[in-house]
Every structure is written in C-alpha cells, then in structure tokens.
Amino acid sequence: MKRLVPLLIALFTTVCASADEVQIAVAANFTAPMQQIAVEFAKDTGHKASPAFGATGKFYAQIANGAPFEVLLSADDEMPARLEKEGHAVAGTRFTYAIGKLVLWSANPDLVDARGEVLRTDKFKHLALANPKTAPYGAAAVEAMTRLGVLSALQSRFVQGENISQVHQFIITGNAELGFVALSQVIKDGKIASGSAWSVPANLYEPIRQDAVLLGKGKDKPAATALLAYLKSDKARAIIKSFGYELR
Template sequence: MKIRLLFALTAAFIATAQADEVQVAVAANFTAPMQQIAAQFEKDTGHKAALSFGGTGKFYAQIVNGAPFEILVAADDETPARLEKEGQGVAGTRFTYGIGKLVLWSTNPDLVDAKGEVLKTANFKHLALANPKTAPYGTAAVETMTRLGLLPSLQGRFVQGENIAQTYQFILSGNAELGFVALSQVFKDGKITSGSAWIVPASLYEPIRQDAVLLAKGKDKPAASALLVYLKGEKARSIIKSFGYELH
C-alpha cells in the first residue's frame, strides 16, 4: 500500500514538474475560440495557457517594449511577420491559424437584412466599426463600404472602437444600432447566435489572414512550443472552424 502511494505521489510530482505555463497575447476577435482551445490544451497536455486579450497593434507595442508574452495569436499576418523580421518572433514558427470573416451585426433581430441593404437606409443613427488604422476588421469594414460606394454617406454615423471587442460592446450596449464585427463574435456551430446579421462577401475586402508566432521569450518554453503544435491540430482546428473562421 505504501509503495503504491509512493508511486502515485511520485507520478503526480513528475506530472506537475513537467507541466508548464505559457503567456499568450490573443487578438480580441479570437477570444471565445482561444478560451475553448486553452481549456482543451490544458486537459490534454497538462500545460496551462495564460491568456491576455486585446488589440494586435497594442500587443505589438507591448512586446517590443519587453512584455513577457511568449506567443502572439494575432488578428493579422503583418504584425507577426514584422516581429519575426525584428527578431522578436522566432523565425520559421509563424503560420496562419485562420482566415477571419467580417459581419454586419445588430442586436435588433429585424434591423439587418440578408444583403446588407440596411446600409443604404436611414433606419439607424450610429454604425460601429473598429479603428481602421490599427484593427484589421476595421480596415475590412472601410474596404467594404468603399467598394459598395457607401463610405461618404456613412462616415458621419461612425462610432469607432479602439479594437473589435470595444466595437462589439458599442453594439451590444445600444450605443450603435449596428456595426461591423468579427463573425466569430456572433457565430457558433453554423449559426448567428443572436440579433440579425449580414455576413459580408469575401469579395468586398482583402482576406483577413490571422497568424500566430512564437516570440523570443518563449523560445525555450516547452508549453509555448506545445501550444503552437496544438493550434495546428485537429481539435483546435475544429473549434476554430466552429466559430466561422476559414481554415488555411
């Protein structure tokens, strides 16, 4: 009995000693999928992913100024490439984990039609979008309105969020009747979770390729390497797809 107990305690100690924690900076649009992936990752590997959510542009500034992040799961492909070029990202580790989709969304179930024709009407006073200078989904929103020839007529109604999470909150709180957000924020398992929405055709904006990269501070961390491998695996890809992302 004592031997069995000793063996169990030793095994538990080894597992604890091998378990590691990785600090992950995650783009706001990927919040819900990453929470699910991190929980499954910990269950399957014993490693823990400590997640921080926010704008990719802000994360870039924090990383170059010494923030302790070990992986960046970005909202674009340009920031990880830039970090890699500047030596903050580990060469050869960058990959596209998903391609994001833009959606025009409202909490009002009757406001947004299936073709986005609401944008041509006076049925709303405020239109939310993320800052197009720093947020990929904001850039995509401006591209969409430009290609539709609606940008000049809509600019006076803009409510601009610092990032896609704040933009979503503007709509949820009623500060804007509708707005452009990431499909992943309002989509799960094949359907829009609430309100009304128009999934913007991909032909109206440049592809939103979202890359992950191992950062210099995570180069020798087992959990960091393990998480990057896990993000490419079938369990993670299934979760990513369930939130409306296209897989690369």
Template sequence: MKRILIVALAVALAFPARSDEVQVAVAANFTAPMHQIAALFEKDTGHKAVLSFGATGKFYAQIANGAPFELFLAADDETPARLEKEGQGVAGSRFTYAIGKLVLWSANPELVDGKGEILKTGNFRHLALANPKTAPYGAAAIESMTRLGVLNKLQERFVQGENISQTQQFVVTGNAELGFVALSQVTKDGKLTAGSAWVVPADYYQPIRQDALMLARGKGKAAPAALLAYLKGDKARAVIRSFGYDLR
C-alpha cells in the same frame, strides 16, 4: 505497492514531465474559440495557457516594448511577419491558424437585411467599428464601405471601439444600432446566436489571414511549443471551424 506504482506510472504518462504556463496575446475576435482551445489544451497536455485579449496593433506595441508574451495569435498576417523580421519572433514558427470573416451585425433581429442595403438607406444613427489603425477587422470594414461607396456618407455616424470586442459591446448595449464585427462573435456552428446580420462578401476586403507566432520569450520552452503545435491539431481546428473561420 505494485498497484500504487501502476497508478503513478499512468499519471506520469498522462501528463508532461513538467507542466508549465504559456503567456499568450490573442486578438480580440478569437476570444471565444481560444477559451475553448485553452481548456482542451490544459486537459490534454497539463500545460496552462494564460490568455490576454486585445487589438493586434496594441499588442505589437506592447511586445516591441518588452511585454512578457511567449505566443502571439494576431488578427492579421502582417503584424506577426513584422515582429519576426524585427527579431521579436522565432523564425519559421509563423503560420495561419484561421481566416476571419467580417459581418455587419445588429442586436435587433429586424434591422440588418441579407444584402447589407441598410448601409445605403441609412436608417440608423450610429455604426460601430473597430479602430482601423490597430484592428484588422476595422480596416476591413473601411475597405468594405469604400467598395460600397458609402464611406464618406457614413463617417460622421461612426462609433469606434479600441478592439472588436468593445465594438460588439457598443452594439449589444445600444450605443450603436449596428456594427462591423467578426463572424465568430455572433455565430456558433453556422447559426446566428442573436440579432440580424449580413456576412460581407470576402472580395470586399483583403483576406483576414490570422497568423500565430512564437515570440522570442517562448523560444526553447515546452508550453509555448506545445500550444503552437496544438493549434494545428484536429481538436483545435474543429473548434476554429465551429466559430465560422476558414482554415488553410
């Protein structure tokens, strides 16, 4: 009997008194790292993160219309700030969990040069990018092409994705020879996973500060609070760094 009580006590200490789920809206560029973080989070806390991935602008519309999300991991800092101001988020909960990087990428290992000169030579038919109205990485792509002076010349070649995941798929499937995606989608531990790429200089576009926000539906609940805290911890930050993001 004593042995059974000891085992029961150990189990009780290893997990929270009540395990729960947290509904999380996650920017598409953060798909791979968030899957890893969610698995670690569940292992360490017992809480389960239920993840939905998509474009930040579309998530804003869904949250404003009552979607049952409790946490929002956006691809920018403006959208969470707007939701907080409008009363859809918990005041004081917002923070930058990652700083994203833009890359011009092709599945063809010979296509993209190390300086992005292919954008000027135009030796391709189609260029993929995310919708700049709803996806911050798409807006960063427009800024970068404007800086390079090639925007007007290339506009007729655009293949536009609803979010950064669909944009990458356009390149993977050959619907576009190259495209602007998030560095996190094509690198791991500092190495390119496939193809060829040019990391766009950070001063070509506004910093992609990606903010997390506790939404009104998550206020006072254990699982959302636990995940928000977990994102600030060493394990989550190590995962985020491994996918090429900068941290504050």
C-alpha cells in the same frame, strides 16, 4: 501503502515539473474559440494557456517594448511578419491558424438586410467599428465601405471601439444600432445566434489571414511550442471551424 506514497509523490512531482504555462496575446475576435481551446489544451497536454485578449496593433507595440508574451495569435498576417523581421519572433514558426470573416451585425432582428443595403439608409444613427489603425477587422470594415462607396457618407455616424470585442459590446448595449464584427462573435451552431446580419462578401476586403507566431520570450518554453503545435491538431481546427473561420 507506505511504499506507495513516496512513489505517488515522485510521480506528482514529475508531472508538475513537466507542466508549463504559456502567456498568449490573442486577437479579440478569437476570444471564444481560444477559451475553448485553452480548456482542451490543458486536458490533453497538462500545460496551462493564459490568454490576454485585445487589439493586434496594441499587442504589437507591447511586444516590441518587451511585454512578457510568449505566443501571438494575431488578427492579421502583417504584425507577426513584422515582429519576425524585427527579431521579436522566432523565424520559421509563423503560420495561418484561421481566416476570419467580416459581418455587419445588429442586435435588432429587423435592421440588417441580406444585402447590406441598410448602410445606404437613415435607419440608424450610429455604426460601430474597431479602430482601423490597430484592429485588422476595423481596417477590413473601412475597406469594405470604401469599395461600396459609402465611407464618406457614414463617417459622421462612426462609433469606434478599441477592439472588436468592444464593438460587439457597443451593439449589444445599444450605443450603436449596428456595426462590423467578426463572424465568430455572433455565430452559434453554424447560424447567427441572434439579431440580424449581413456576411460581407469576401471580394470587398482583403482576406483576413490570422497568423500565429512564437515570440522570442517563448523560444525555450515547452508550453509555448506545444500550443502552436496544438493549434494544428484536428481537435483545435474543429473548434476554430465551428466559429465560422476558414482554414488553410
């Protein structure tokens, strides 16, 4: 037994030395899937994922100003490409990890109809959406309303959230009767978990291609490169798909 103890200590030290932690900036719409992926990532690799959730536009500004993130999971493909072009991300590491879907959702099960015609009515006073300048899902909502021809009529009813998570909270708390959220926020077991929803047709907004990229600060971090590889694994892709995202 005395001989075994040093061996166990040496083994434990080796494992700890190889284990690493990655700081990830994650688009707010991807909160629930990332929380699950982080657990499985730790189990399967021994590395720890430490995600921060927020608006993609704000993360871009923080990263450009030296924030200590090592991986970005964006809500679009524009910000990762821009960071790569500006030298803040590692060239050749960018890929689409999910394609998001926009949903008009209400906590009221009787408010949103199957064709989104509620937007042309006076059945609500407040419509929540994420800041279109910093949140891609907010930009997609504006684009959809523009193509529907209802944007100008609805602008006075907007309640704007900093990110898609805040929009969801506005609706749950009743600060807005309905709003545009990500399908991933309201789906469970392949169905809308509660309330009422209209899945906005894909032809009303540009595809929400969500790209991941290795940032400059993660270039030499084993956990950072491991996480990006893990997102391409069958297990991670199954989790992503279960939240209603499409995959490439």
